[in-house]
Amino acid sequence: MPENLTPLNAIGEFALINRLQAGLTLRQPGSVLGIGDDAAIIRPTAGMEQVMTTDLLVEGIHFDLSFCPLRHLGYKAVAVNVSDIAAMNALPTQLVVALSVGPRFTVEAVEELYAGMRLACEAYNVDLVGGDTTASRGGLTLAVTVLGEVAAGQAARRSGGKPTDLLCVSGDLGGAFMGLQVLEREKQAFLADPETQPELANYEYVVQRQLRPEARLDIVHELRELGVRPTSMIDVSDGLASEVLHLCAASGTGARVFSEFVPLANPTLEAAAEFNLDPITCALNGGEDYELLFTVPVTDHEKIKNHPDITILGHLTDKADGTNLITKAGQPVPLKAQGWTSF
Amino acid sequence: MPENLTPLNAIGEFALINRLQAGLTLRQPGSVLGIGDDAAIIRPTAGMEQVMTTDLLVEGIHFDLSFCPLRHLGYKAVAVNVSDIAAMNALPTQLVVALSVGPRFTVEAVEELYAGMRLACEAYNVDLVGGDTTASRGGLTLAVTVLGEVAAGQAARRSGGKPTDLLCVSGDLGGAFMGLQVLEREKQAFLADPETQPELANYEYVVQRQLRPEARLDIVHELRELGVRPTSMIDVSDGLASEVLHLCAASGTGARVFSEFVPLANPTLEAAAEFNLDPITCALNGGEDYELLFTVPVTDHEKIKNHPDITILGHLTDKADGTNLITKAGQPVPLKAQGWTSF
Structure with missing residues (x-):
């Protein structure tokens, strides 16, 4: 020491x-x-x-x-x-x-x-x-x-979502997962050759997403200012797929999530390309983005559609319709939870 | 498995x-x-x-x-x-x-x-x-x-004690420490000879004090029923000496703790004798008894003096008088904290 x-x-x-x-x-x-x-x-x-x-x-x-x-x-x-x-x-x-x-x-x-x-x-x-x-x-x-x-009475539970509610997410997804890939690659390089300097300059955004995530309290404040009360909400810690499934299970609904609307930042897309990973898969199954996934009544569409940091991903459906990712070609693919299994 | x-x-x-x-x-x-x-x-x-x-x-x-x-x-x-x-x-x-x-x-x-x-x-x-x-x-x-x-306003802080307040403790002390000594001895015997059966039958009380301590919520209820509000309180997790010092430091007082009044259960005395330990030292420096140490105004003496499970150990004093254990011979000995140092 x-x-x-x-x-x-x-x-x-x-x-x-x-x-x-x-x-x-x-x-x-x-x-x-x-x-x-x-x-x-x-x-x-x-x-x-x-x-x-x-x-x-x-x-x-x-x-x-x-x-x-x-x-x-x-x-x-x-x-x-x-x-x-x-x-x-x-x-x-x-x-x-x-x-x-x-x-x-x-x-x-x-x-x-x-x-x-x-x-x-x-x-x-x-x-x-x-x-x-x-x-x-x-x-x-x-x-x-x-x-x-x-x-009192204003807490957003996972269980409050209704079919036709809009499914929304704050920020962008998959970045924290790509940051972890970059950090682990640099660690391996360092272990192989301790003289190596880590090359993180081009990965600042995704590394920051991994090492220093922010809680989206700003979104809680802004929804209040917009007069929008989320009918259900969950934070995205285990990947979008897992959280959509949790929210639908608790609400007793299905969901349609349009893959073309999943928000991905450019640095995440670039890092995913470099690692030969599908960025949508990173958003669905990577963890630790700590964005907010929530539903709002379809009547609130006007209030949130222009918010620069909220994306409408799709909507809830009847339970019988299942919980599906809708591909760009319009094909439904059942969502699967592949979130963290820490054991 | x-x-x-x-x-x-x-x-x-x-x-x-x-x-x-x-x-x-x-x-x-x-x-x-x-x-x-x-x-x-x-x-x-x-x-x-x-x-x-x-x-x-x-x-x-x-x-x-x-x-x-x-x-x-x-x-x-x-x-x-x-x-x-x-x-x-x-x-x-x-x-x-x-x-x-x-x-x-x-x-x-x-x-x-x-x-x-x-x-x-x-x-x-x-x-x-x-x-x-x-x-x-x-x-x-x-x-x-x-x-x-x-x-509101009824929480007992460590800092509320005043000189002349009576210093009281619930239950008895040193038992959990003796229980730990017994358990560690049996573990060593087992490690030396795995055929050994642990001999715990004679040590039920002290072993129970170590393995399954109880929080003294009953004392909180009983003090309320007696109309007694503790002026200061702390739980005895690190040994009586350490807790008296904490309470006096926070209250800005000294204390006189009479060694003859320190409550010791018979099984604790017997186990201490067997291990050649001074039972008062076990009470002062052994930990994990989870009894309540508290002070009450001297005017509450009548209300608590006959409580079967509360012992008056002594009283608080001016800070200048120090924080002392008073021996049976009447000699003051400064209390020292020898509580757990987990690092």
């Missing part, structure tokens, strides 16, 4: 908590008491319901520290949880972090991770109010739990 | 979630939507504040599956978090579980773990409303986050 770094066992758990706590501020009016007691104290807003979600990121399964900087990992851990809050049509308010780190981690490494989480807390206006930091025999594990608020 | 057990990768994440979800029921009126969407939906009770806490249990650090049955582990993971809620003078309402399991775990093993969590949810009247289950490269990691409620 270089001399300027501090092993975790040199300062102990309580001193570490004090150091991590130092940079935190509470922004939410409902955050009565943050880190430092047996539990945080929260004052919920009258008339609001809450949403609560937890997500675990495990080293070697969800991230590879050989190409994921700790600061980005901290940011991503918060973003992917906030994405679940956004997918309920809610806004995040407080979060807690449970962290276990192996013996090779230093105080400075944990501070980098927290710096990324603090950045994300600022970006999403959410307060880090509690945590647990402990040792592990292995790598890094990070469990973030976020609480959010939404006006 | 025996034929009647199912490897996790044979069923996949979504099927596993469905199986785990099957046995869950929602009891709390505020639990609007449980597992199965991007997030749970919770309706907070008007006029209440919430408390929120998270705790991580890591295999090889916090538990040893060679002597901790998975069902007990599941129960304990919930209990230790509920203990933090109790330490705020609150009652638990909802919880979420983030779980990562290595390749050697089976579906049946994860179901056992969940069975233990379900038992604890029943015992503490709390709803399991969400989770994340994923693979790991190593062992088992379990992060539980619990939400609780308390009437």
Whole structure:
């Protein structure tokens, strides 16, 4: 360990908590008491319901520290949880972090991770109010739990979609998957020859999609401004196909997704071409785009059709019609979930 | 793997979630939507504040599956978090579980773990409303986050103690530590000679204290019934000495803890004698008793002095008087934190 770094066992758990706590501020009016007691104290807003979600990121399964900087990992851990809050049509308010780190981690490494989480807390206006930091025999594990608020009865469940509802998605898809392909190729090149410099300059967009995804809270705000309430919503973490199937299963509907409308960014198309991959397949089965997939009543078509960052992919149908991708030639092809199987 | 057990990768994440979800029921009126969407939906009770806490249990650090049955582990993971809620003078309402399991775990093993969590949810009247289950490269990691409620302004912080307040503790101390000593001795005997049968019959109480601690929600209820509001409170997870120091540091006070009043159960005394350990030291520095340490105004002395399960250990003092254990001979000895240092 270089001399300027501090092993975790040199300062102990309580001193570490004090150091991590130092940079935190509470922004939410409902955050009565943050880190430092047996539990945080929260004052919920009258008339609001809450949403609560937890997500675990495990080293070697969800991230590879050989190409994921700790600061980005901290940011991503918060973003992917906030994405679940956004997918309920809610806004995040407080979060807690449970962290276990192996013996090779230093105080400075944990501070980098927290710096990324603090950045994300600022970006999403959410307060880090509690945590647990402990040792592990292995790598890094990070469990973030976020609480959010939404006006009573306004939460968007997966189950609210109706046949004829328009099926919409924010942003573009497949980029995070292509970013992972690029990063893994560069890692292999580096392992083969440690003198190699990684060539990432041409892949900035897709690498950023993989390493630093953003939760689409902006879409939640904009739909409210447009007066559109999503009838159902889910975030795209496991690939479009898997999420359409989840949404249809919960809503008891089928769907028609037009392949020509699946939004793909140019850098994603270019990277897919280079890797000889079908970009539609990357969008359908690649994961971690963290866009929002949602349905709106067909009567809201006018309100959203010109939104620059929302694409209408197709529409829900009766369940009996199945859940199909419609090819450019007009052929229906049943969608299959090939999302992450982490086991 | 025996034929009647199912490897996790044979069923996949979504099927596993469905199986785990099957046995869950929602009891709390505020639990609007449980597992199965991007997030749970919770309706907070008007006029209440919430408390929120998270705790991580890591295999090889916090538990040893060679002597901790998975069902007990599941129960304990919930209990230790509920203990933090109790330490705020609150009652638990909802919880979420983030779980990562290595390749050697089976579906049946994860179901056992969940069975233990379900038992604890029943015992503490709390709803399991969400989770994340994923693979790991190593062992088992379990992060539980619990939400609780308390009437606005009635939460007990660590910082509310005043000089002259009586310092009280529930139950008895040092038992969980002695249980761990017994279990580790039997494990060593087993490793030396796998034919050995573990000899636990004489140690039932202390082993139970280690493997299946209970959160003292009963004390929270009873103090309310007695009309006693703790001025400060903390749960005893790292040993009495460490917790007294935390409470005094947060309250800006000193304390006098009379060693003759430290509550020790007979089985703890017997086990300590057998292991040649000072039982007071076990209470001060052993961890995981999960009793409640709290202060009450001296005017409440009459209300609690006859409670069979609350012991008055001493009282808070001015900060300048220090934080001392008073020996039977009347000598003050400064308390030192020797709690868990997990790094």
